[in-house]
Amino acid sequence: MDDRLLPLEGIRNFRDYGGYVGADGRPVQRGMLWRSGHHCEATPGDLERVHALGLATVFDLRGDSERALYPCLRHREFAAEVRFEPGETAGLSGAAAHEAAGQGVRTGEEARQAMIRLNQGMPWRPVLMATLKLHFAELAAPAGPSLLHCVAGKDRTGLACALTHHVLGVHPDDAMADYLLTNAAIDVDERVRVNGEALRERYGAEMDDAAVRALISVAPEYLGTALAAIRQRHGTLDAYLGEVLGVGAAEASAIRAALLE
Numbered sequence: 001m002d003d004r005l006l007p008l009e010g011i012r013n014f015r016d017y018g019g020y021v022g023a024d025g026r027p028v029q030r031g032m033l034w035r036s037g038h039h040c041e042a043t044p045g046d047l048e049r050v051h052a053l054g055l056a057t058v059f060d061l062r063g064d065s066e067r068a069l070y071p072c073l074r075h076r077e078f079a080a081e082v083r084f085e086p087g088e089t090a091g092l093s094g095a096a097a098h099e100a101a102g103q104g105v106r107t108g109e110e111a112r113q114a115m116i117r118l119n120q121g122m123p124w125r126p127v128l129m130a131t132l133k134l135h136f137a138e139l140a141a142p143a144g145p146s147l148l149h150c151v152a153g154k155d156r157t158g159l160a161c162a163l164t165h166h167v168l169g170v171h172p173d174d175a176m177a178d179y180l181l182t183n184a185a186i187d188v189d190e191r192v193r194v195n196g197e198a199l200r201e202r203y204g205a206e207m208d209d210a211a212v213r214a215l216i217s218v219a220p221e222y223l224g225t226a227l228a229a230i231r232q233r234h235g236t237l238d239a240y241l242g243e244v245l246g247v248g249a250a251e252a253s254a255i256r257a258a259l260l261e
Contacts, residue, residue, distance in 0.1 A: 005185055006034075006049060010041035013153035013185045014050070017161050017178050018259070023169025026260040032145050033259070035161055037153035038062070039072035051075040056144030059135045061128060061156040063088035066096065070151065080147075083138070085130035089156060095202075096151035097122070098215045102199050108210025112221075115155075115214060119226040122159055129244055132160055136247045139164070140254040154182045154218050159226050163245075166237050167252050168259060182218045191216045 006014040014036035018028040034053065042050070058080050060067065064087060092100035101114040122128070138146060148164075150156040158179045165175035196212040227237065234240040241247040247255070 004181070006053075008046040008049060009043045011039050011046050011050070012037040012191075013182055015181065015185060017165070020165065020168075020170045020174045020178070022260045023256050024260075026256075028165075028168050028170065029259050029261055032142065033161075033164065034145060034147040035153055035157050036147060036149045037157075038066075038070050038149060038151050039074075040070040042073040047073060047075040047078075051077060054145055055080040055147050056142065057138055057146040058082045059131060059138075059146065059148050059160075060084040061089060061131055061148065061150040061160060062096075063090050063093075063127065065093040066090065066151060069094050081143075083131070083134045085127050085134070087127035087130075089125055089128040089131070089150075091118075091125075097155045098152060099195075099199065099202070102203055102207065102211070102215050105203065105211050105215070106206045107208060108214050111211035111214035112219070115219070115222050116225045118155065119159070119222045120229045122156065122226055123230050123240065123244070128156055132163070133245050135160065135164075136167070136241075136245055136251065136255065139167075140251055140258060142258055152182075152186075152216065155222070158182065158218060158223055162223055162227065163237070163241065167241065167247060167255050169256065176220060176223065179223050180218060180220065186216075188213065188217055 004015045008014050016030055016033065017035050018030045018033045020028050022028045060082055090097045090100050097118060101118040105111045105114050135148065148157050148160050162175050162179055192209055192212045195216045196209060199212055200207050230237055230240045234243060
């Protein structure tokens with residue numbers, strides 16, 4: 001974890017998701033694939049550290065209303081291309097995906113079930129998938145390091161990174177381990193306090209801490225549900241990638257050639 005996480009003050013969950021063993025035993029390059037939450041609370045020091053990564057492309061998986069409410073701060077010499085499909089991706093205007101899932105939730109188990117339902121439908125959210133098409137097209141011939149991010153960097157970003165790992169031939173256990181690193185990358189107790197205030201203001205004081213924790217963290221069954229739903233509808237992840245995201249055998253081969261050592 002220590003060599004993946006970029007320790008920042010105002011940007012949460014910023015980490016390198018390369019480095020795992022991919023197809024044919026070849027490692028995924030480090031320093032080329034980054035993931036994070038939003039950057040609207042970035043400090044000047046954070047912006048300097050992110051600038052030093054040399055990002056060429058940023059894929060913003062948020063919706064238009066999230067971008068308007070939480071505009072990302074940029075380094076004075078920021079030159080990366082920010083790419084996204086216009087529209088909404090979270091299901092509730094101005095809310096992150098996990099925040100939208102909190103509607104009507106009171107207990108930890110209710111929140112867990114809400115997150116499972118969220119992930120079950122996420123692979124077919126049209127605007128999100130359109131942005132992922134842009135992401136995979138770029139990976140086939142990258143101009144340099146890229147960053148995937150949403151608000152918390154865990155649900156929409158988590159699915160995107162898991163699919164990227166699959167294309168690169170990363171073992172599913174490693175892909176899941178990377179997904180679960182969110183729980184170590186953020187201060188969960190602090191996020192329960194901060195997010196709890198906002199969620200209770202939105203949905204009511206009856207929401208307990210266990211519910212907030214289930215919404216702001218990740219669990220194996222969240223990502224597992226999304227991947228199982230893909231297999232149920234398309235048969236395989238590869239079929240989904242080809243049919244929905246335009247990543248067929250030729251595109252996958254090009255991505256591997258570009259990003260595996």
